[in-house]
Amino acid sequence: MRSLSALNEKAVLLRLLNRLDEAMVVANEAVRQARFTGDREQLLGARVRRAQVLQFQGKIDEAITELTGCVDEARAHEWTALEAFAVQNRGKAHFDAKDYENALADVTAAVFLREKMGASPSDIESSLIAVAVVQSFLDESRAEGSPESDRDAD
Known part of the structure; x- marks a missing residue:
């Protein structure tokens, strides 16, 4: 063991x-x-x-710091699969922190990395689903913060 x-x-x-x-x-x-x-x-x-x-x-900041180091190291050594793994997980951590813009950047990067390395269609599809989910949360948070949504609340 x-x-x-x-x-x-x-x-x-x-x-x-x-x-x-x-x-x-x-x-x-x-x-x-x-x-x-x-x-x-x-x-x-x-x-x-x-x-x-x-x-x-729930130690999101620590997780993001660790994952950023992992992304940087994987990128430096051109370990594309590990970079995709690390960047996807950093995107999830950003998502948990409600930092949807950074989450979207990371999960989108994971899609491109997985495509670059020739990942399976199911792996790419799961990353594309993550992009769609994060994009919907980002759109919703932007709508809630827009002046139009403030007027609708009145």
């Missing part, structure tokens, strides 16, 4: 079960083990999964 893939899988499952404290312990162990192995791509993936736990714990 100490293998890196098993730790990563366990962290994801614990997060999905909303056992977030346990998920964080396991995610931190996965990051430590990935550092020990010296495989920077595996370390980056483990860091993204740990950031997901942070997001689910």
Whole structure:
């Protein structure tokens, strides 16, 4: 159970079960083990999964900071799949923070990255759905803040 893939899988499952404290312990162990192995791509993936736990714990700013570092590192090494994974998750974190403009930029970037790497149609479709959802929230928030919506409320 100490293998890196098993730790990563366990962290994801614990997060999905909303056992977030346990998920964080396991995610931190996965990051430590990935550092020990010296495989920077595996370390980056483990860091993204740990950031997901942070997001689910409501530590959105911490998650965004971690994911931004992951996006930058993946981009620097031209690890397109990891960049798409990190940028999509950063978009979700921005969405949770109700920062719809940055969320839209990130989920849109994820679509282009997935297309660039030749991802499966279902992976691209899920990113396109995320774009549509974020766009609808952005449109709604803009409408609520517009002068026309203020007049309608009177």
